[in-house]
Amino acid sequence: MVGKKIIGCFLVLLTFSTAPLFAQDECELTLARAQEEFNEGHLYGIPGLLSDCLEKNQNTEWRQRAYLLLAETYLLLEDPLGAEQSYLNVLRANPEFLPDQSRDPIDLVYLSRKFTASPIFSFWASAGPNVSPVRIIHDVNIGGESGIKQKYSLKVGYHADAGFDYHYDEHISASLGVSFSSTVFKHTTNNLFGQNKDIVEMTDRQSWISIPVSVKYSDNVGRIRPYGYLGFTFRTLLTDNANIKIFNRDTKDLTGGTEEIASSDKQSPTLNFKDKRQTFNQAAFVGGGIKYKYKLDYFFVDVRYAFGLKNMVNADRRYDDITYRWTYVDDDFRLDNLSISIGYIHPFYKARKLKHARTKSVLRKIKKDDNADK
Missing domain, CATH: 1.25.40 (Serine Threonine Protein Phosphatase 5, Tetratricopeptide repeat)
Known part of the structure; x- marks a missing residue:
């Protein structure tokens, strides 16, 4: 059964x-x-x-x-x-x-x-790593000694973006998006309070929400289609947290070099630097990439460089308890960003009749064929 x-x-x-x-x-x-x-x-x-x-x-x-x-x-x-x-x-x-x-x-x-x-609108989403080069506007140091050396180092952050493209025609489009990003950089001060003396390392991590607007030019033929764009982005700082390491070194000069006679290290807890930063910032950016056509959608790889336009530092909060307790002071600087993205595009195709028919090339072919037959 x-x-x-x-x-x-x-x-x-x-x-x-x-x-x-x-x-x-x-x-x-x-x-x-x-x-x-x-x-x-x-x-x-x-x-x-x-x-x-x-x-x-x-x-x-x-x-x-x-x-x-x-x-x-x-x-x-x-x-x-x-x-x-x-x-x-x-x-x-x-x-x-x-x-x-x-x-x-x-x-x-x-x-x-x-x-x-041809699509009027397309949806896109992407994600990837980024690094944030620092461009110094004005150098500021806490020790005042001429032998102090400072440098900024790149650290890897990440970002995730999504938005829509409006297609003016088959080549030109305007893009509006929203982006969440985490950026990181490291600042190192050497020879603080004297030659071969203290070292201060500050690692600064920011999180941002941004609204990028751009104009894009794309190739529209073939499976692999290059594109390039220019744009402007409005950035809002959500968080800014820093960690500072201090390497206290006491040395004495010897013939042929120096000898370290005492050393002690100290590390800060996570410090809130948001009040020491400008909350709103802007950047201009340029970028480009390659789209790979898969059926009716696209996958893409994109490279973008954004030039920070505004001083990141709130000058009114430059000197505070953190400055003297952890012997760190901000330079005036702009924060750039270099990002690499891997993403997906979904065009919203819409079959429609054109207001102005593109029939001139066909008419020329008909006339050419007629002349050939005579």
């Missing part, structure tokens, strides 16, 4: 799983028959012949071929509205379809120039 139930369930599942395949095979035969009718000039029955399959067959490749045949049929029947509606459905099935001038009928090529399915 149990075995019969299992066999019955299996047969039901088999029926449901194979039904779409039978329907597709049936529609393939129907389309082949419609093509034969078209070749023989029996045009009036083709729309009715394909109507049932167009309602139930959702295979995009099949629908493209079926609607393309209907568009050619309506053109020969001198039914422009039917031809236009059929070609719109071709683009809904395959937004990137373009007739081949050397293969397809010239009237179909002419019709195609009245339509487009």
Whole structure:
């Protein structure tokens, strides 16, 4: 009894799983028959012949071929509205379809120039590492000795971004996004309070929310498409936390060098530097990358450099308890950012009729062919 139930369930599942395949095979035969009718000039029955399959067959490749045949049929029947509606459905099935001038009928090529399915908007998201070079505006040191040496070192942060592109045409687009980033840099002071004396290391970590706006130029041909852009970003500082290490060294000069006679190290807890920073900042950026087309979407690799435009330091809070307790003072500086991103783009294709048809090139070809025939 149990075995019969299992066999019955299996047969039901088999029926449901194979039904779409039978329907597709049936529609393939129907389309082949419609093509034969078209070749023989029996045009009036083709729309009715394909109507049932167009309602139930959702295979995009099949629908493209079926609607393309209907568009050619309506053109020969001198039914422009039917031809236009059929070609719109071709683009809904395959937004990137373009007739081949050397293969397809010239009237179909002419019709195609009245339509487009190019995306008006695209969604994108990306993430990756970054580093933040420091550009000093004015050097400030706490010790005052001439032998003090300072340097800034790069540390790796990260970022995650998302946004939308508005496509003005096939090459130019405007982009608006939102970005969360974590940036890090390290400042080292050597020879504090004398030659071969104390070393102070400060590691500063910031988190930001940013609104980047840009204008982009992209190639629109091929599977691999380069692009470049210029933009401006508004940045808001969310947090700024620092850790300071102090290496206290006492040395005495000897012939041929120095000898360390005492040493003690000290490390701070996490210090809140947000009050010592400007909360709002701006940056101009330039970047570019490569998009890889996969089906109707894209994956991309992007490199961007942002130039900080404003002093990061709140001069009113430069000197406080942290300054004297941990022997660290900020320089005036701007914070740049170099980022690498890996991301994904999803275009929102929209089949539509153009306000201004792009038919001039087709008309020139028709005239050229006419002149060649004379």
